[in-house]
Every structure is written in C-alpha cells, then in structure tokens.
Amino acid sequence: MSVLITSGQNQKIKFSSINQVGLLSGGKGESWMLQTINGLKKDRWFAGAGVGIDFYKERTIPLFFDIRKDITNRK
Structure with missing residues (x-):
C-alpha cells in the first residue's frame, strides 16, 4: 500500500510525501x-530522502x- 501526499499551489516545485x-x-x-519518503516533486520527477523500519527477527x-x-x- 502506498500513499502520496503533495502540497503546493500551482508551483512548479512541490513538497511530496510517499508513505508505504x-x-x-x-x-x-x-x-x-513501513517507509516514509519526503522530498520535492517537479513535473513528473520526484527526489527525496526516506527512512523505514523492517520487522525482521532483528529490527533494521x-x-x-x-x-x-x-x-x-x-500530471
């Protein structure tokens, strides 16, 4: 499951968050x-940094x- 949240008002570069x-x-x-990625979206491109947690026997x-x-x- 993936969720994309975008904010901005008719700007070319917008803040976006992808949660998975x-x-x-x-x-x-x-x-x-679980993962969350936050970054910038311009036209069809997105670039951001993310952090997650994996529930293996040892958490990573x-x-x-x-x-x-x-x-x-x-678009």
Whole structure:
C-alpha cells in the first residue's frame, strides 16, 4: 500500500510525501515494513530522502535516497 501526499499551489516545485506499508518475504519467513519518503516533486520527477523500519527477527532501520519519474501521461 502506498500513499502520496503533495502540497503546493500551482508551483512548479512541490513538497511530496510517499508513505508505504508492505509485506516482505525472505528465507526465514515473512515480516512487515513501513517507509516514509519526503522530498520535492517537479513535473513528473520526484527526489527525496526516506527512512523505514523492517520487522525482521532483528529490527533494521534503512535510510535511503529515492529518485522517481512518473512514466504515465497524467500530471
């Protein structure tokens, strides 16, 4: 499940937040993950930094950068 939140008023560059919940499957079973990515969106491009938590046997907290491009025809 993924949620995109965008704020801004007819600006070319907008703040965006992508929040995700997912199920991970690995060699030792399944676990849950949560992530939030916050950054800037311009036209069809998004760039931001994210943090998450993975509920494996040992908890991990990934920190990462995310760059995306919307390849659909909608703006």
